Amino acid sequence: MISNVSGLLPEAGIDEAGRGCLAGPVVAAAVILPEKFSLKGLNDSKLLNAGQREEFGAIIKSQAISWAIGQATVEEIDRYNILQATFIAMHRAVSALSMSPVHLVIDGNWFKPFPFINHTCLVKGDQKAQHVAAASILAKTYRDQIMKDLDHAYPQYGWHRNKGYATAEHQKALETHGSCIHHRLSFSPVINSFSKSTQQASRQV
Secondary structure, eight states: OBSOSSSOSSEEEEEEEOTTOSBSOEEEEEEEOOTTOOOTTOOOGGGSOHHHHHHHHHHHHHHOSEEEEEEEOHHHHHHHOHHHHHHHHHHHHHHHSSSOOSEEEEESSOOOOBTTBEEEEETTGGGTBHHHHHHHHHHHHHHHHHHHHHHHHOGGGOHHHHTTOOOHHHHHHHHHHOOBTTBOTTSHHHHHHHHHSTTTTSOBO
16 A cells, blocks of 8 residues: 655545445544554455454554544535535544645545645545545544444444444334434435335434
């Protein structure tokens, strides 16, 4: 994996988690790593198991020059659409860094420019650049914990297992119980299940 894309320092890697979920916020992380940072096995969070993500996440947090998390709420996702909400979360993560990077590297091929900071979009960046992989892990572990915490209040959806993704279990629970305040009403599986639910008249609180 490369440690720098632009040749400029400091450079931050950015990635998100939860973009394709039916429930919960979309979460982004921004990470600035030391020039000589090295972590064997560092990779896209989706290619690591939960234990590895937790282990690597602790190392990244302890050794990063700066790292930060940004979120966009379910309400923002429904109001602006998931792509724009993802950009909101990413911008909030960059704004929360303790130092300002001179360049950003974003996983994927779309980004809304951050004021006064140049950026590079890197497809599969979480498998090519260390700081993007690190951001992938921090965003994923942070969001997974949010969904685990929400599961205590809404155990019927199995969020401690599916983390809000559109698994068969989650979609069946939507049909049975209807949606709750943490579901994204602009997503078609939620809309469809809402129309079938016996709780069409009101959402659960």
